Amino acid sequence: MPKSAYNTERFEIPKLNVMVIGNRTNISNFVKTIKDLRRDPTTVLKYFSKELATSGEIKGTQAEFIGKFGVIEINKKFKRFLDEFVLCKECSKPDTTIQKDGRNFFLKCEACGARRPISKM
Numbered sequence: 531m532p533k534s535a536y537n538t539e540r541f542e543i544p545k546l547n548v549m550v551i552g553n554r555t556n557i558s559n560f561v562k563t564i565k566d567l568r569r570d571p572t573t574v575l576k577y578f579s580k581e582l583a584t585s586g587e588i589k590g591t592q593a594e595f596i597g598k599f600g601v602i603e604i605n606k607k608f609k610r611f612l613d614e615f616v617l618c619k620e621c622s623k624p625d626t627t628i629q630k631d632g633r634n635f636f637l638k639c640e641a642c643g644a645r646r647p648i649s650k651m
């Protein structure tokens with residue numbers, strides 16, 4: 531039975547498909563996963579590049595980073611990204627948007643209305 535992660539009570543954290551090819555690390559479902567979370571893939575790519583201290587680029591639906599990174603390491607950083615920039619701390623739902631207010635950024639939850647300050651991505 532197909533189900534949407536967004537209609538269930540508990541949000542299931544999506545898994546990034548990580549594959550090391552030669553000296554590069556490829557995430558095959560990067561663009562779709564980030565778009566499903568209603569975030570901008572290019573911005574999130576920059577976030578990952580900074581976190582991994584390397585450079586990366588979007589190739590079609592995939593993201594590719596210079597260097598070898600393991601699936602656990604990538605998904606751990608992805609989880610931290612979700613905690614900080616996507617998931618509501620009050621209700622744990624991913625139905626959030628990022629709002630800019632002057633020089634400050636806030637995560638606004640559309641499910642419960644909570645709003646909290648976040649750092650710049």
Ligand SMILES: [Zn+2]
Pocket residue numbers: 618619620621622623639640641642643644
């Ligand atoms: Zn909420």
